[in-house]
Amino acid sequence: MNYPFWDIPILGSGWVIGLIAIFHVMISQFAVGGGLYLPLAEKKALAMSDAKMHDAWLAQLVNHSRFFLILTGVFGTISGVGIWFAIGLTHPEATSTLIHNFVFGWAIEWVFFVVELTTAAVYYYTWNKIDAKLHLAVGWVYAGASLCTLVIINGILTFMLTPGDTWISVAGTGHEASKFWNAFFNPTYWPSLCLRTCVCASLAGIWALITASRIDGDKQPALKSSLVKWSVKWLVPSFVLMPFLMIWYYMMVPASQQALLALGIDTIGSGTFSVVTRMALVIIVTSATIVGVAYYLAYRNPVEFNLSHALAVLMLALMATGAGEYSREMLRKPYVIGRWMYSNGVRVPYVARINQEGYLSRSNWVWGSTGTGGNSASSYSRGEAIFRGECGSCHTLNGYRPLTQLLEGRDRANIGSFISMLHDYKADSPYHKFMPPMVGTKQDVDDLTGFLNAQVNPPGAQKPVQTAMAQK
Amino acid sequence: MSTNTISKPVAKANPLYDWVDERLGVSEMMAFARHKTVPVHAQSFWYYWGGISLFLFLVQCFTGVLLLVYYRPGAEAYESVRQITFVMHFGWLIRSAHAWSANLMIFSVLVHMFSVYFMKAYRKPREFGWLSGMALLGIASVFGFSGYLLPMDELSYFATKVGLEIPSAIPWIGPAIATMLRGGPEVGEFTVQRFFALHVVVLPALFIPLLAFHLWLVQRHGNAAPPSIEALPASQRKSMPFFPNFIRKDLAMWLISLNVLALLASVFPWALGKQADSLVPAPAGIHPEWYFMSPFEMLKLLGNILPGEAGEIAGLLLFTLGIALWILIPFYDTAKESGQRARAAHYFGLLAVVLLLSTTVIGYWATR
Numbered sequence: 001m002n003y004p005f006w007d008i009p010i011l012g013s014g015w016v017i018g019l020i021a022i023f024h025v026m027i028s029q030f031a032v033g034g035g036l037y038l039p040l041a042e043k044k045a046l047a048m049s050d051a052k053m054h055d056a057w058l059a060q061l062v063n064h065s066r067f068f069l070i071l072t073g074v075f076g077t078i079s080g081v082g083i084w085f086a087i088g089l090t091h092p093e094a095t096s097t098l099i100h101n102f103v104f105g106w107a108i109e110w111v112f113f114v115v116e117l118t119t120a121a122v123y124y125y126t127w128n129k130i131d132a133k134l135h136l137a138v139g140w141v142y143a144g145a146s147l148c149t150l151v152i153i154n155g156i157l158t159f160m161l162t163p164g165d166t167w168i169s170v171a172g173t174g175h176e177a178s179k180f181w182n183a184f185f186n187p188t189y190w191p192s193l194c195l196r197t198c199v200c201a202s203l204a205g206i207w208a209l210i211t212a213s214r215i216d217g218d219k220q221p222a223l224k225s226s227l228v229k230w231s232v233k234w235l236v237p238s239f240v241l242m243p244f245l246m247i248w249y250y251m252m253v254p255a256s257q258q259a260l261l262a263l264g265i266d267t268i269g270s271g272t273f274s275v276v277t278r279m280a281l282v283i284i285v286t287s288a289t290i291v292g293v294a295y296y297l298a299y300r301n302p303v304e305f306n307l308s309h310a311l312a313v314l315m316l317a318l319m320a321t322g323a324g325e326y327s328r329e330m331l332r333k334p335y336v337i338g339r340w341m342y343s344n345g346v347r348v349p350y351v352a353r354i355n356q357e358g359y360l361s362r363s364n365w366v367w368g369s370t371g372t373g374g375n376s377a378s379s380y381s382r383g384e385a386i387f388r389g390e391c392g393s394c395h396t397l398n399g400y401r402p403l404t405q406l407l408e409g410r411d412r413a414n415i416g417s418f419i420s421m422l423h424d425y426k427a428d429s430p431y432h433k434f435m436p437p438m439v440g441t442k443q444d445v446d447d448l449t450g451f452l453n454a455q456v457n458p459p460g461a462q463k464p465v466q467t468a469m470a471q472k
Numbered sequence: 473m474s475t476n477t478i479s480k481p482v483a484k485a486n487p488l489y490d491w492v493d494e495r496l497g498v499s500e501m502m503a504f505a506r507h508k509t510v511p512v513h514a515q516s517f518w519y520y521w522g523g524i525s526l527f528l529f530l531v532q533c534f535t536g537v538l539l540l541v542y543y544r545p546g547a548e549a550y551e552s553v554r555q556i557t558f559v560m561h562f563g564w565l566i567r568s569a570h571a572w573s574a575n576l577m578i579f580s581v582l583v584h585m586f587s588v589y590f591m592k593a594y595r596k597p598r599e600f601g602w603l604s605g606m607a608l609l610g611i612a613s614v615f616g617f618s619g620y621l622l623p624m625d626e627l628s629y630f631a632t633k634v635g636l637e638i639p640s641a642i643p644w645i646g647p648a649i650a651t652m653l654r655g656g657p658e659v660g661e662f663t664v665q666r667f668f669a670l671h672v673v674v675l676p677a678l679f680i681p682l683l684a685f686h687l688w689l690v691q692r693h694g695n696a697a698p699p700s701i702e703a704l705p706a707s708q709r710k711s712m713p714f715f716p717n718f719i720r721k722d723l724a725m726w727l728i729s730l731n732v733l734a735l736l737a738s739v740f741p742w743a744l745g746k747q748a749d750s751l752v753p754a755p756a757g758i759h760p761e762w763y764f765m766s767p768f769e770m771l772k773l774l775g776n777i778l779p780g781e782a783g784e785i786a787g788l789l790l791f792t793l794g795i796a797l798w799i800l801i802p803f804y805d806t807a808k809e810s811g812q813r814a815r816a817a818h819y820f821g822l823l824a825v826v827l828l829l830s831t832t833v834i835g836y837w838a839t840r
Contacts, residue, residue: 218710271557271564271741278739285738289731296724301717308517309721312728319735 003092004365005388010399013090013392018329020086022322024079026203028149029196029321031072031116033204035146037234038065038123039139041208044230046132056223062127064211069124071207073117091393093345094160094336101167101176101183102156109152115145150200154193155184161332162187162254163340171340172349191249198238198245199321205234206290206310206317209298213310217303228302232294239291254338257331260433274434279327286320333434336393342436344393351439355423359386359440383451386444390436397455407456415456416449505715511697512710518587519695519718520725521580527726528577529683531733535570536672543622545668546661550747553623557744568737574616576733578763581609589821592814593696594802601693604686606799611679613763618667618675620761621659629748630758632667633659638771641784658750699810759839766828767791769835798824 006013038061045057087095099106119142126135163171166182176183208231215224250258264277290313297309336343346354360366366377366385377385387403395401407415421429423445425437438445493499510519542560544552556563585605588594594602621632636659640650655662696702701709712718760768774787797804797820805817 269561270559271562281738282735285734286731289727292727293724296720296727300720304512304712304717304721309724312724316728316731319731 002362005392006089007388007392010396012394012396012400014394015400017083017086017090018326020079020082022318022325024076024083025325026318026321027071027076027079029200030203030207031076032146032150033200033202034068034072034207035143036201037204037208038068039136039143041230042136042139046136053222053226056220057227060211060215060223060227064208065124065127067211069120073120077117091336091345094341097337097341098156101180105152105156105180105184109149112145112148112152116142116149119145150196151193154196155186155189158188158192159183159186160337161328162252163338168339172347187252188249191245191252194241195245195249198241202235202238203317205231206313208234209305209310209313210307213305213307221303225302228298228305232299235291235294239287242287253331256433260331276327276330279323279330282323283320283327286316286323290316290320334436344390344436346436346439351437354439355441359389359444363389379447379450380454383447383449386440386448387451390438403452404455407452410456412449412453412457415453416445419445419449502715506713508694508714509711510695510714510718511701512712513697513701515591515698518591520722521584521587522690523722524725524729525577525580525584527729528573528580531573532570532577535566535573538566539570540672545622545665549622549624549661549664553744564741565737568742569733571742572736573733574619576729578612578616581612585609586821586825590818591696591698592805595806595808598689598693598696599802601686601689602802603799604682604689608679608682608686611675611682615671615675615679616761616763618671621664621667622671623744624664624748625745626748626755627745627758629659630754631760632663634758635760635764638767641771641788643785660750699808757839759835762832765835766831769831769838770827773831
């Protein structure tokens with residue numbers, strides 16, 4: 001626990017990242033897909049022989065590029081910076097590892113960001129002011145730069161799930177950056193890149209439907225019809241390739257994560273399947289719905305396609321994207337960086353040392369944690385600090401994944417044996433697959449037990465049933 | 473050009489279609505559907521809620537029949553639901569889909585009712601559409617109430633006990649009605665059997681013909697446009713063909729509803745609590761289902777103002793009067809043009825929305 005803990009009651013700090021990230025992904029992937037959509041649409045318009053349609057398409061693309069510039073340039077960038085703040089506060093240990101390993105990767109990505117933002121502005125502000133071919137070239141530069149940002153960030157995101165054996169072999173030696181390329185082109189890099197590129201194309205079509213829906217179908221039926229139909233076609237590659245890409249991705253994730261998914265699929269019938277499988281189902285069902293809804297509402301009725309229909313498709317896309325990002329996060333459990341760092345920031349090789357020295361022994365941020373220096377902390381406050389450091393990344397006391405509810409009905413002894421089970425972390429433990437071990441000394445286990453017991457069974461409250469039964 | 477037109481091949485006849493068409497007159501029905509139009513305006517979105525309600529009802533019929541195969545009313549009710557939920561393959565999904573679609577249907581019916589009300593679609597000649605819709609809502613509420621008890625877990629048991637206090641409060645005949653519904657002085661296995669018969673036989677027998685009547689009326693009179701649109705000259709009013717345009721959009725809405733239902737059923741499966749035990753005290757925070765929360769809370773609030781039997785009677789009278797006024801609104805607000813009655817009906821609708829929402833929120837706040 002090298003850093004102070006950022007306590008977000010009820011919601012939990014993980015969801016702060018989650019909410020910002022889902023919002024950001026919806027826009028940033030549009031920034032990449034839209035980067036391809038705009039020059040391709042412009043090229044199509046320039047090649048049109050019908051002068052009226054040519055002019056109408058270009059006029060509509062001016063509108064769409066303004067919407068694109070505002071959405072990606074303002075909301076995309078703000079939420080991107082928001083993620084930086086959120087991960088730095090929520091997962092300082094993991095962020096530190098990523099920065100130490102990928103600092104040049106990120107530097108390159110930021111260069112592409114600058115190119116991306118500049119060309120997006122140039123593209124919009126030079127409509128009808130520079131030569132058409134040059135304008136189109138600006139569009140292609142934007143497309144290339146935005147695709148490069150995805151190419152880079154994808155390496156960092158996939159590294160967190162599958163850092164690869166080569167990087168793991170040097171992790172903790174101080175020479176991690178020497179294996180930059182191994183870490184970057186990790187086992188899930190290519191399937192993830194293909195998946196995300198397909199999603200970007202879909203989002204380009206879906207966001208384009210928003211602006212196309214605003215065209216007055218009574219006044220410009222031919223324009224609206226052609227643009228809506230062309231935008232719907234951007235969803236096709238994703239829905240044709242998605243099943244194959246998902247299988248490819250599944251084959252590249254570690255065996256333990258494959259087992260988690262396989263177990264989830266096996267237990268669908270009995271209803272006990274894991275959250276990650278539920279979320280995977282949400283992605284599949286919602287993606288299929290998007291195809292159906294886009295077909296019935298947009299492709300077959302392009303002229304009558306209005307903003308509320310477009311928003312319905314967008315909301316479904318938001319649901320699928322949210323579920324996708326959530327399952328990606330869940331699939332990483334119990335790690336935040338595969339096989340190297342647990343989701344609560346404890347490095348895997350440090351477990352034995354912490355078990356010997358105590359969780360708070362090197363925690364400078366915990367007031368009086370060591371019991372020395374005249375400010376001896378009580379067992380309760382040590383327990384609270386351990387709860388925050390070891391449990392708080394995934395659990396809250398009374399909100400998201402609430403421990404008071406999950407431990408309800410247990411007395412002190414029962415809570416203690418549950419925590420001991422997490423501490424022992426035996427391979428056959430049902431929690432082994434998705435929860436990190438509880439690390440620390442016996443005293444730490446006792447402190448945490450005392451703190452949690454005080455929350456679950458506050459003094460003066462009715463005793464839990466199990467205790468009453470045991471006393472009989 | 474004319475030669476091309478003449479030589480253009482005529483669409484090949486489909487022998488199977490012709491065979492069916494000759495016997496059932498499909499072409500005539502299609503021609504009728506194409507001829508029929510649906511108004512297009514800023515409030516067209518609200519037209520889909522009737523279709524969504526119908527779709528959710530169909531889901532309940534389908535899942536209900538599957539549940540019927542394994543459900544055993546009476547003393548084994550809880551055990552059979554436990555088996556459905558935890559032993560039968562995909563039983564949890566069918567049960568969750570049934571429970572969630574029931575709640576979503578009540579929600580969509582309420583949205584449909586208020587949209588009809590505020591579009592003044594109850595006016596001549598659609599009075600029977602309004603009345604049959606109200607009857608359908610009433611039966612749907614009883615569907616919900618009777619279905620809620622069937623698992624016989626702790627929550628459903630005590631919520632039913634609380635819910636049956638409402639008919640008990642009716643002067644003179646109330647206790648007799650409550651006893652008849654319970655099948656005895658207390659909620660027990662006889663109540664489950666009665667509620668089960670009501671849920672799977674009596675209510676569907678009433679609901680389905682009434683629904684057919686309601687749908688027939690919609691086909692006969694078409695969708696009503698809001699008064700502001702109807703006041704426009706015919707040349708300024710827009711519409712779309714019912715078939716295939718409106719049907720395609722309706723299908724898209726059904727797909728979205730199915731998606732929402734699938735998400736809720738799989739991500740938030742319907743829970744099964746502990747087995748009901750009449751000897752243990754009711755757990756804290758017991759309350760009726762969300763759609764009964766408003767009347768429950770209104771009666772409670774009135775009981776606080778007028779304690780005792782007088783409060784109960786006053787509450788019931790006031791509540792009955794409110795419902796009667798609501799049902800009879802087509803006979804009060806009859807004029808096509810905007811007038812005092814139209815405005816009064818509009819404000820009455822707003823009052824109903826505010827009362828429903830506020831008492832529901834207060835009810836949940838009080839039982840949290």
